[in-house]
Amino acid sequence: MSPVRTAPAELTAGDAELRTRYLAEVLDLLYPPPCRTDGSPGTPIAEYLVVPDARKPRLLVPTASRRVSAAAVRRYAEPQSRAARLKREAVVAAVRTGASGVLLRDRIRVTGPFSQSIDGHLSEALGRELSVSVHIGPARANRKPVLQLIGPDGDTFGFGKLGTGPLTRRLVRDETAALTALAGAGLTKLTVPQVLYAGQWRDLEVLVQTALPVWLPRAPLSHRRLVAAMLDVAGCCGFTTGPLATGGYWQELRARLAAVSDRPEGVALASAAELLVQRAGDIVFRYGAWHGDWAPWNMANLAGALLVWDWERFATGVPLGFDAVHHELQKRIQSTADARDAVEATVKRSAELLAPFGVPVAGREMTALLYLVDLATRYLTDRQAEAGARLGVLGTWLLPVLIRRVEEL
Template identity: 25%
Template sequence: MKKPEVRLSNCMAGNPENGSHLFVGLPLRQPRLLIPMASSRTQSRSFGLYNPGSRHGKLSKFLGQVAARAGLMKAAGRLVAVPIETFNTTSAIRSILDRRMISSLQDRCQRAIGKRPFSVALSLGEPGRYQKVTAIMFDKSSTPLAFAKIGFSPQAGSLIANESVALTRLRFKGFREGAFPTLLGCGSAGSVVWLLQSPLLSGVPSPATLQDAHFDFLAELAGNTFQVMRPELWTIWSHLRYLADSPTLPVKAQFRSETAFIMHLRDEFLASSREGGQMPWPFAAAHGDFAPWNVRVAGNRLLAFDWEYYLSLAPAGWDALHFIFRVENLIKRKSLESIWAAFEAGAYRNSVARFERRSGVGIPDERFLGLLVILTIVLDLVPACICGEVRLEGIARS
């Protein structure tokens, strides 16, 4: 495949003075995180691109940072560091993974903030149609200057464009209880879509339970974007109803072992959708992928990033339930069926009530909202709707 014209400069590519074109790939066998041959402090801070939710992932990140700070990674890099073009990756990003991309990011950062990055760390992302490259750029003193995203597929481009819309809209809302990145620039060149934003690396990783800072942020987001409408007029509702009525369900691979239970939830949704869809509901903007790995806490303020799944409208309380369900499933490793049983038994009622008190917004039917959130997760509907695709291939109805 011919590489697109991206108007990339080569002024920093292959600079022998700093070795910025050489990277240590982690893990060694199938690298996903590319650490530059730079100072130990820069290498340690490069792990800011890795935001695991599991205990194992957090331990791996901690050990990597310790090794970097101790200078062990820099020492090992003299033996294993290689040029960026050497890494074997998926076809979705292979055509942009070269020194020209590094130089292009440095150029754009310099134009946006007046400083040229000295080194760049990269994450190659999750393989799949939404895969994209993310990067943190540092100056000579290891201070993070900017965070970048680069997508090559149409789907990745749609998500990056959606995040640009989110950051632009949020900028004018005047948040006091939270913070989000500042959009520094965005654009496209050929089939490549890119976005540049300020880094959010202060504070500490979010705990796996909703705290006051989370509720204050979600309440302010709801208050700034509140409106009332019928769910049946909502785009994601329409797609969910369409899929629920179709012969197959495009369930994500990780949930297919619970096919029978998902079909049960589908049937419950269909049984209550007529009445629920016509009921006036409070709607507000939502992060869309609100979870511990997309949030940091700095004092009493919440720092929310990765707004690719931003929803300009979602039923109030969406983000709170999404956070709970993702933690229970991905961090605590609970099945969907056990999560739903706990939900129906009232295990998460206090969290929903706290959101209602903080926001002043009542949720008309908590159970119906739970159905919407969990089905949207297992069908991966938020990115599919953002990218304008509704996939009907999947699991046939029983």
Template identity: 35%
Template sequence: MNRETTYLTDLAAVLWPCGGLLGPGEFTGTRLARHERGSQYLPVPSARNPRVILPAHNRTAAVRGISSFSHGHSFGERVRSLALTGAFATGLAPLLLRDRLYVGAGPGIEHALASALDREVSVAIHLGPPRANRKPVLLLLTPGGRTIGYAKVATNDLTSRLVRTETRALQHLDGALLKDVTVPRLLHENEWNGHPFLVQEALPVGDQTDRPTRHQLLRCVTQIVGLGAVRTRWLSDSPYRRSLEERITLLGARPEAQPLREALSRLPDVRVPFGAWHGDLTRWNVASTSRRAFVWDWERLALDAPAGFDALHYDLNEAVQAGVHPGVHRWLDSGSRLLRDPLMAATGLLPHTVSTVMALYLIDLATRFLTDLRPGSSGVVAAVDDWLLPALDGLRVRADHEATRTG
């Protein structure tokens, strides 16, 4: 088995205590034969590269799962999703997708969710690409195919921390007054098989929403900044900087820690507005209309960070879609323009602090990457060394020039 098939069987042991076994599909003539006991799920596109896990014998749940999990993806990915939807709708998918995850009979996560919500549920499961914070996200449906909500189930120490953090974040946001931003309500939280899980409502995201425009993005970002009291402080006196220094120290003897520590210590001491940030605002976690933004995945919410971090994070993730190095180069300019927008100025962010805030964001991002690092995840280290630290060097120089010209 490769790493991904091992992940599938480990995941099955969490979701279904009776366990799961990978194998080929079983056919009788041209019809799929049901496994004698338990349920069958289809790892899509394959067990060696799973992105979603769909019920083999529930077309409605499978089709709804594909459409729900393709929001915010590229045009090519949406075309593939349409083709897959057609294959399930016509009943061909179980014939075309040979890999199976056979789940033994007995109580599983579906039973826990049905008990929590006091109704029968069907599930489709999104996994996404391999990364440190990867966890199953379960689309919950009625037998008739109506969406009930989404569940997140932790699988290890990191994802347990993130699920608990998001639970607290949704509880905090339940009483927040966000004029133009809608967040999901927390429906249930508990533990399953020794791991925390949460259930949240589904937001009304669909054909009437799209990726936010620049103005919509900044309107959303500034309202999130104001979730708590916005305070302007000297960087040297800020709790945020002390916290970031402590996080870098916890990296221990990692070779990347020293350049991050030096970059932080050499930034100019400027006055910066601090407020809340979502922590992972990307095209996969936000949708917008002309009047409202719908934002989910609040597992990284923090209430004390430099204003503008969310705008920089969204913009960087967009910029690198067509290539990391040219994307980062474009972001150094586009991110600066975003922070200089009049909407951001309303938070108290001043032009001569823009490059300092961008440098702080990269230091924070690198520290997060390295803190969440899984054994054998050399790609993250390569990313930090390859583009993040060089971009940080240029920003630090630019920050000095900006602060000097103003001073």
């Protein structure tokens, strides 16, 4: 499966406009000149249905066959509500029966030399015939084109990511390295994608990974199973121990904080981090690996496997338990309109969340706060606020709770 995030039920007018503009940018990247995406006469490369429409594009569905179109819709993302599932099934039924011409009127026809298109490049690189379905995501600094790769018989066999700028190219390279390392790490409690192809095409960084079978029936996820998987990842590259102030993690984080010290939020973060390290004193922490974005939408629990994807933030040498705190925070943000309350509630649960990871009692709240520093530093480094991300402005939710909690330690 891909790192596709399930979209909210409704789009604001501003988000719709941004998606429309982003769609044009993506098409220019996937089908550069001499390819044309305006329906001009020429050799056909692809044709897409725009779902739900050109004003609010979420998904480009290839029309190679009804079977391919249905697979593109059904395996695009897992709806989070009954209403969303019904809408998805209505679109699947439309493309299967041929009624899509009535319900989905907006189409994009691509013409030109096949060899100059992303379809041609991936077909040659993977050595097989394929159709491409394109996900149009919300505004984020790390937004990148995500491609679902579908065979002629309707099998979704891979997902592709395209790095288009300095940040996303680095993230695609990082995920390639992470998946390569994890392939030989001996993980037993979870399943991760495998790299099918990695390389460059024009100015883009390309990663194609196997499709995890997220369309299979889901099973309830127990807390024990989730923790076991997180511990499996934590130890996949070994463990180290030591006080925070003298460890490699703090040196790396301090360097990242220095890189954002030109902004008031960066200064506030650095001050809070220094105070946090002082309060940690000689507490011995344990360090290992973490997924980096272990959120509910980046995993699927089946009866026989826990599938986890989106490994672009994978890192080693971080305090144990970061994944558990991140998962809790993202789950709370997903279910509440008040992100500040989500941060507060997550920190309050730190003792319970971090106990299975062997974090010393005195260091559990510190670990949760240190995670918040790490996350906030990432937001500033990536310039999420400038990209228009919903939670990009840290002063409205994360920073006030973090600073107050550190001062109260």
